[in-house]
Amino acid sequence: MSSERILQRLRLFLLAMAAFLFIGTxxxxxxxxxxxxxxxxxxxxxxxxxxxxxxxxxxxxAPRTIxxxxxxxxxxxAGSLFGVFEHIEHNIGFALEIQPNATVSQVFFDALGxxxxxxxxxxxxxxAMLAMAATYYHPSIVKE
Numbered sequence: 001m002s003s004e005r006i007l008q009r010l011r012l013f014l015l016a017m018a019a020f021l022f023i024g025t026x027x028x029x030x031x032x033x034x035x036x037x038x039x040x041x042x043x044x045x046x047x048x049x050x051x052x053x054x055x056x057x058x059x060x061x062a063p064r065t066i067x068x069x070x071x072x073x074x075x076x077x078a079g080s081l082f083g084v085f086e087h088i089e090h091n092i093g094f095a096l097e098i099q100p101n102a103t104v105s106q107v108f109f110d111a112l113g114x115x116x117x118x119x120x121x122x123x124x125x126x127x128a129m130l131a132m133a134a135t136y137y138h139p140s141i142v143k144e
Contacts (some may be wrong), residue, residue, distance in 0.1 A: 004139075014134035015054050021127035022051040028120075039086065046079040046124055054131050066135045073128035080128065083121025090116050 026047045034040045053072040056065050091114030095107035112118060135141075 011134045011138070012058075014130045015058055018127045018131035018134070019051055019054045019058075021123055021130070022047045022054065025123050025127070026051075042079060043083060043121065043124065046076045047127075050076045050124070050127060050131070057131070057134070061138065061140050063141050066138055066141055070132060070135060073132045076124050076128040080121050080124035083124065084118055087114075087116035087118050087121060088112070090114075 026044060029035075029040075029043055029047075034043065049072050053065075053069040057069050088111055091111035092104055092107060094114060095111050096102060096104070099107060
């Protein structure tokens with residue numbers, strides 16, 4: 001098998017995994033009713049945009065599609081970091097409600113393992129990195 005064919009299959013695998021993560025995250029968020037306040041709608045939007053960009057890349061890998069995908073993945077990555085911050089903030093707030101005399105520094109490490117999981121929003125970052133990796137030296141944009 002040629003190296004070009006292997007790279008093509010690896011790109012397809014990376015894009016398929018990114019799509020699976022975006023769609024799976026939407027399903028998981030829906031199952032836990034992750035829409036109690038407007039901020040919680042953001043991951044649905046980011047996942048839908050991410051899945052759409054990956055789908056466009058799978059069916060129409062052109063230079064413009066790659067640029068759009070990279071921008072959307074950058075936004076999804078930033079949204080993931082925002083989600084991690086939000087989860088930590090809510091965990092700290094909950095810990096301070098339980099222990100009102102404690103300081104943030106005293107409950108910070110407890111908050112890392114609180115009710116809001118930190119790795120859940122990290123799924124967006126992982127999906128974004130996989131999709132971006134699939135565009136690395138893509139034949140549509142590399143000039144020989």
